[in-house]
Amino acid sequence: xxxxxxxxxxxxxxxxxxxxxxxxxxxxxxxxxxxxxxxxxxxxxxxxxxxxxxxxxxxxxxxxxxxxxxxxxxxxxxxxxxxxxxxxxxxxxxxxxxxxxxxxxxxxxxxxxxxxxxxxxxxxxxxxxxxxxxxxxxxxxxxxxxxxxxxxxxxxxxxxxxxxxxxxxxxxxxxxxxxxxxxxxxxxxxxxxxxxxxxxxxx
Numbered sequence: 001x002x003x004x005x006x007x008x009x010x011x012x013x014x015x016x017x018x019x020x021x022x023x024x025x026x027x028x029x030x031x032x033x034x035x036x037x038x039x040x041x042x043x044x045x046x047x048x049x050x051x052x053x054x055x056x057x058x059x060x061x062x063x064x065x066x067x068x069x070x071x072x073x074x075x076x077x078x079x080x081x082x083x084x085x086x087x088x089x090x091x092x093x094x095x096x097x098x099x100x101x102x103x104x105x106x107x108x109x110x111x112x113x114x115x116x117x118x119x120x121x122x123x124x125x126x127x128x129x130x131x132x133x134x135x136x137x138x139x140x141x142x143x144x145x146x147x148x149x150x151x152x153x154x155x156x157x158x159x160x161x162x163x164x165x166x167x168x169x170x171x172x173x174x175x176x177x178x179x180x181x182x183x184x185x186x187x188x189x190x191x192x193x194x195x196x197x198x199x200x201x202x203x
Contacts, residue, residue, distance in 0.1 A: 021188075031100075034101075034102045035102070040070070089116075096125065106118070119132075131196055131197070132180065132198070136192055137193070148190075
């Protein structure tokens with residue numbers, strides 16, 4: 001039988017630095033929802049290391065969801081729910097609540113509407129003070145932070161004109177409109193950033 005698991009080469013390099021940040025910002029218990037889970041390699045790694053949390057992976061792609069389910073089965077982790085079909089741009093998400101939201105490497109490989117939808121959906125399901133964790137490359141003050149990021153941005157835009165490395169300030173402004181405070185920013189390996197938003201306690 002064919003193995004439906006997908007493999008993202010960068011996962012093994014970045015999963016532990018990301019996990020170190022998640023340990024500091026996620027609640028000890030509760031439900032952590034991952035948006036655009038991709039292969040599923042990240043979520044099973046985080047779940048194995050954070051056993052008191054329950055993780056809910058999501059992805060709009062059928063092949064990705066099959067990969068996620070296969071990784072869950074292969075890993076044997078018991079604190080990951082079956083993957084949900086969720087498109088960040090949808091005005092109604094199939095989730096009522098979450099204690100944290102995780103989104104890795106989606107914003108630059110999706111149209112801007114996905115970023116707007118991410119914040120709108122997060123606003124609906126997160127309680128005040130809960131974290132929305134983003135990871136990936138960003139421009140700062142309109143400029144790339146490394147030549148490698150500039151080349152990556154060009155390659156993304158060549159694939160799809162709606163993709164590309166985003167301005168961190170534009171993402172933060174989008175979050176502010178949706179009711180999130182200015183993010184905490186942590187520099188990560190390979191010229192990536194951890195960007196941590198928290199929902200403000202506003203009506």
